[in-house]
Amino acid sequence: MAHQWTRVVLKGKAQVIPPICPICLGEADQKIRYGYKGLEGWLTRTTYYQTFTYCQACRPQVISATRLRRWGYFGAVVGGIALIPLLLALSSLLKDPATGKASDTAVNVGMAAAGLLSLGVAVLVYWVARTLKRRRHPLRPGQVVWGPGAFYTGSARMGLSSGTSVYKAVRPEWAAALLKANPEQADAATYQALPGAARPTASPDSRPFGPA
Numbered sequence: 001m002a003h004q005w006t007r008v009v010l011k012g013k014a015q016v017i018p019p020i021c022p023i024c025l026g027e028a029d030q031k032i033r034y035g036y037k038g039l040e041g042w043l044t045r046t047t048y049y050q051t052f053t054y055c056q057a058c059r060p061q062v063i064s065a066t067r068l069r070r071w072g073y074f075g076a077v078v079g080g081i082a083l084i085p086l087l088l089a090l091s092s093l094l095k096d097p098a099t100g101k102a103s104d105t106a107v108n109v110g111m112a113a114a115g116l117l118s119l120g121v122a123v124l125v126y127w128v129a130r131t132l133k134r135r136r137h138p139l140r141p142g143q144v145v146w147g148p149g150a151f152y153t154g155s156a157r158m159g160l161s162s163g164t165s166v167y168k169a170v171r172p173e174w175a176a177a178l179l180k181a182n183p184e185q186a187d188a189a190t191y192q193a194l195p196g197a198a199r200p201t202a203s204p205d206s207r208p209f210g211p212a
């Protein structure tokens, strides 16, 4: 599933979210709030939340997908609990039957193996949850990805841009709609990068005052 996600930087802290479904581009009226935690977020312990609008048909799948993270945590907890019996089982396996002791090497190997198995348990729990969720809400025609198709990913990096907001969208059409909904927050370069999103220029007849 290698999708090219479109990144949009907007100059502002609050945005109008277009009423278009981010995964199927259908007419949308179902508000779903969810977070984004990128690689950076795991370090800074930050999750960026935003409310997006999805269509009725895509809603159950997106809600199901946003709950997948919980299963990841649950898997990590189960894996952590499994670590102790795994260590005990391995240590009895690795003991020298004659002396009743394990060598340092055997202890290290045993710890590493227990750690790997524990991680395996966590991954398995997550994978089973993901598979069941995908089976329950299969990808429908028109849906580009399984799960959310747009994220708010915080401010652009490098301090200077703390007043900006960055979005990630799987459909460039949705990114273009976001720009169109917030024209005053986008620069010309961003507009040009997206097909069909030419920046609206103030046409003379839209001026409230002055000669025509």
Ligand SMILES: [Zn+2]
Residues within 6 Å of the ligand: 021, 022, 023, 024, 025, 026, 054, 055, 056, 057, 058, 059
């Ligand atoms: Zn949809």
